[in-house]
Amino acid sequence: LFLRHYLQPKKQIHTPPGPKGTFFTGVKDQLSQTPWKVYAQWAEHYQSPVISFWVYNRRTVVLNDHKSVRDLLDKRASLYSDRPKSWMYHELCGRGQSVFNISSLDSRHGKYRKLIQHGLSGRSVCDYHDLLENEANIFVESVTRDPKAFQHHIRRNVAAVIMKIAYGYSLTENNDPFIRVAEESAQISGWALTPGRWIVDYYPIVRFLPSWFPFTHFKRQGERWRKQLESLSDVPHNWVKKQMKHSNYEECFTTRLLRPDEGAEAEDIVKWAAGGLYAGASDTTVSALTSFILLMALFPDAQAEAQREIAEFCGAGRVPAIVDLPHLPYLSALYKEVLRYAPVSNLALPHRVVQDDVYQSYHIPKDSTIIANTWAILHDPAIYPEPFEFRPSRFIDNAPMLDQHQPHYGNLEDTNHSGCSKRSDNSDIETDPDPRAYCFGYGRRSCPGMRLAEISVLLIMSRVLSQFQISLPVGVESTPQVEFTSGITSHVKQFDITIKLRQ
Numbered sequence: 121l122f123l124r125h126y127l128q129p130k131k132q133i134h135t136p137p138g139p140k141g142t143f144f145t146g147v148k149d150q151l152s153q154t155p156w157k158v159y160a161q162w163a164e165h166y167q168s169p170v171i172s173f174w175v176y177n178r179r180t181v182v183l184n185d186h187k188s189v190r191d192l193l194d195k196r197a198s199l200y201s202d203r204p205k206s207w208m209y210h211e212l213c214g215r216g217q218s219v220f221n222i223s224s225l226d227s228r229h230g231k232y233r234k235l236i237q238h239g240l241s242g243r244s245v246c247d248y249h250d251l252l253e254n255e256a257n258i259f260v261e262s263v264t265r266d267p268k269a270f271q272h273h274i275r276r277n278v279a280a281v282i283m284k285i286a287y288g289y290s291l292t293e294n295n296d297p298f299i300r301v302a303e304e305s306a307q308i309s310g311w312a313l314t315p316g317r318w319i320v321d322y323y324p325i326v327r328f329l330p331s332w333f334p335f336t337h338f339k340r341q342g343e344r345w346r347k348q349l350e351s352l353s354d355v356p357h358n359w360v361k362k363q364m365k366h367s368n369y370e371e372c373f374t375t376r377l378l379r380p381d382e383g384a385e386a387e388d389i390v391k392w393a394a395g396g397l398y399a400g401a402s403d404t405t406v407s408a409l410t411s412f413i414l415l416m417a418l419f420p421d422a423q424a425e426a427q428r429e430i431a432e433f434c435g436a437g438r439v440p441a442i443v444d445l446p447h448l449p450y451l452s453a454l455y456k457e458v459l460r461y462a463p464v465s466n467l468a469l470p471h472r473v474v475q476d477d478v479y480q481s482y483h484i485p486k487d488s489t490i491i492a493n494t495w496a497i498l499h500d501p502a503i504y505p506e507p508f509e510f511r512p513s514r515f516i517d518n519a520p521m522l523d524q525h526q527p528h529y530g531n532l533e534d535t536n537h538s539g540c541s542k543r544s545d546n547s548d549i550e551t552d553p554d555p556r557a558y559c560f561g562y563g564r565r566s567c568p569g570m571r572l573a574e575i576s577v578l579l580i581m582s583r584v585l586s587q588f589q590i591s592l593p594v595g596v597e598s599t600p601q602v603e604f605t606s607g608i609t610s611h612v613k614q615f616d617i618t619i620k621l622r623q
């Protein structure tokens with residue numbers, strides 16, 4: 121029996137196909153500035169939407185189609201919702217407890233999500249309507265005054281909204297100290313998380329070397345950043361506590377949750393959760409709004425159609441308000457097309473699988489880093505016909521929401537229409553599905569700020585369309601190409617545009 125067990129040929133199950141790479145670095149050197157395109161090409165080359173390879177000593181599995189992300193990241197969320205460990209950032213810099221990085225196996229993960237989901241629920245978002253509308257007025261005034269600095273005005277708008285929601289803090293006019301603190305943290309985090317930069321991320325054993333040892337610069341740097349990040353994240357939290365002590369505070373996410381009698385652990389959870397709000401909202405919302413403005417210069421027909429709809433619904437001279445948004449279906453379709461055409465996060469954030477798994481006869485080894493290629497899904501011609509055409513109308517009379525991502529809008533209703541067109545090949549998905557089901561991530565890591573993001577972005581879009589005309593500068597001969605920056609959040613690379621008040 122023993123011999124038969126070991127000698128009989130076994131049915132081999134392999135990891136998903138993919139490039140081999142070199143012994144030491146794996147495929148690291150083959151990843152260009154646009155890895156999402158490289159992954160999509162590999163998927164085609166190996167004729168498998170699920171591919172795998174090594175980056176240094178890390179097994180990476182990339183999911184390039186809608187079915188594999190649904191099957192693994194959503195349906196098997198209990199296995200696929202962890203984050204890969206960055207030894208430099210999580211351990212040496214002490215950020216392993218942050219909302220984005222905490223392990224899904226840590227009981228705090230569920231607690232953070234519960235607090236944030238409650239703080240940003242449909243009902244809670246209704247409480248922010250006045251704030252959003254006031255800030256939208258300030259935004260329009262700023263763009264009118266200085267249209268060239270539109271991106272700066274977007275950043276200020278997003279920061280003002282989230283600082284008020286998280287801490288009840290009102291931004292000062294320029295160079296706000298809290299924003300400096302938040303941006304400094306984001307910058308350090310970016311450096312500490314740069315893939316391939318820190319040897320300790322790939323060979324964690326080196327963390328035990330003494331700090332005086334050659335090539336252990338990462339230890340001293342990690343220690344410096346840990347202290348800096350710790351004191352930076354304490355700044356807004358301590359400010360709220362001080363305001364509460366003097367009974368001089370505005371109700372906000374932090375004040376609603378802080379209970380002095382509940383102890384240090386409960387307070388720490390509130391501090392990290394509030395910190396996650398700024399980190400989650402800032403760059404993402406800025407990216408979506410910047411893409412919208414740049415794309416309007418490239419697609420004047422879409423701009424004109426949305427302006428026509430707003431003028432018809434709101435009448436002459438009235439600017440759109442939040443209550444109008446559910447009545448503007450073309451605007452809603454335009455929002456979805458911006459998110460699809462220029463995804464805020466081309467590769468979402470990496471997940472980690474916590475145990476060995478088998479998918480479609482492939483072995484997915486425990487601890488693999490799992491990357492969802494959101495860009496490839498949103499540009500898959502099988503589900504989005506002519507994916508490189510910017511066509512908001514594809515969402516007008518098509519594609520109901522996918523159930524598990526059905527958002528609750530407070531008093532906003534989904535502006536989608538009926539008339540789903542099933543694909544003829546009996547696939548389990550209709551054409552032009554709602555891109556929000558992909559743009560906001562997956563499983564137990566999907567974005568808890570989706571509703572707030574949606575109302576904030578739609579409101580600013582509606583105001584911009586009703587007040588301004590966006591175009592390419594006169595005399596531009598060739599249409600700029602839409603290119604993205606690489607990084608966790610993808611931004612459309614800037615090109616020259618003109619923003620003028622409408623007559």
Ligand code: HEM
Binds near residue numbers: 400
């Ligand atoms: C257009 C705007 C936004 C987009 C496209 C976006 C997208 C995403 C994506 C792709 C993820 C990663 C999901 C994954 O790992 O599978 C994420 C996570 C997250 N987002 Fe957003 N987001 C946006 C706005 C916001 C806002 C406004 C907030 C908060 C106010 C927020 C808070 C978060 C948080 C806290 C996480 C971490 C969730 C976790 O790791 O458990 N996001 N978001």
